Amino acid sequence: MKKAFVLDWLDKYGGAERVIASLEAVFKFDKTYTLINIMKRNDLEKIYKTNQQPITETWLKFFKSKFRALFFVFHYLINKIKIDEDIQLIISSSHAIAKGVNKSSKNQLHICYFQARNFKYIWDDFELYFGKTSFLFKPLVSYLRKVDIEQAKRPDYIIANSKFVQKWIKQTYNRDSDLIYPPVDLAKFTFEDKKNDYFVAVGRIVAYKRFDLIVKAFNELGLPIIIIGDGAQLSELKEIAKPNITFTGFLNSEEINNYISKAKGFIHSGVEDFGIAPIEAQACGTPVIAYEEGGVLETVINNETGIYFKEQTPESIINAIHLFNNLQFNYEKVRENALNFSKERFETEFLNYVKTKCKKHNIE
DSSP: OOEEEEESOBOSOSHHHHHHHHHHHHHOOSEEEESOBOOOHHHHHHHSSSOOOOEEOOGGGGGGGGGGGGGGGHHHHHHHOOOOTTOOEEEEEESSSGGGOOOSSTTOEEEEEEOSSSOTTTTTTHHHHHGGGHHHHHHHHHHHHHHHHHHTTOOSEEEESSHHHHHHHHHHHOOOOEEOOOOBOGGGSOOOOOOOSOEEEESOOOGGGTHHHHHHHHHHHOOOEEEEOOOTTHHHHHHHOOTTEEEEESOOHHHHHHHHHHOSEEEEOSOOSSOHHHHHHHHTTOOEEEESSGGGGGTOOBTTTEEEESSSSHHHHHHHHHHHTTOOOOHHHHHHHHGGGBHHHHHHHHHHHHHHHHHHTTOO
16 A cells, blocks of 8 residues: 655654654655655654655745745645555645645545644634734635635544544534544653752743743742743743743753653643643653643643643732642652553554554555
8 A cells, every 4th residue: 555644844843743753653654745844854864764755845845944924825735736646545644734635536545633723823823923913814814714624624534633623623624533642752751759849841932832921920939940942932031031940942852851850840831732741741750730721631630640720821820830839749640641642552543543444445
């Protein structure tokens, strides 16, 4: 059986790319299709470890790192990608538009894994991305939403990465989906039951992750926190942060593990569709303080492996920290919860799912 992998784009190696790497390890695709590939070679090799293959791109590649500015042509470009006719199985990984790829033959089977609520630029985070200029883009976004809904009809099957995303798919596209939680490479995160007196937060420092709330809260609290990651908001947040807040910038997995495993608690202030970082924290035995929304509700057990705060405000985080400091956690139970989201479990579930659907469609 010849297999194709369809991706939104390849730029940086993060949580979604870890999922992509797992899928490649299981299926060893014959060819990858994507809007643009600007990923560094060493990151690309983390995905295609032993199976070098052709990666077909669109003309978006000429815009390099500025490609997101052309978001309004993404649907058009995915529509123009031509899958080889001898491909029998198409697996797409979609957080934006990969779901919209066309089959080149009616005998092909297309299974799409939703890594997130798709294309947040035009849906949930429209106001956040466009801010005061959002009114100018409303006619364009209205049109793109219609196109997005039509393209979401193309996969034969959709798999959601959380119940949160599953519900969103039904509400937005009126499509049913199955559920397979994404993989967490637990081997890279070691259990530690001796904690130091600091908190930690990890992720891309961008607006929707709401690191600004963490900075404002800890400016008020005066407690030590280490913020790990890089992104567009980093310089801005450094300027307003007090000395008790440390920014490390980008770190590798080993360095992140060292900080998380010894931290008193892990802060998670954004709305994630699944959220791998809180599970990595729990894998270290580190309890989580999280905003009570999104995929984290499926991965953190309240008052057992962490606690929730109810509002995205500095005050709500401050109150949660005060509560957290008066609780006792069993670090071994925190670790045990993370084991439910292993890489091995994901790969086995996904492979069995695809085998079942292939058999149903007489694809061998």
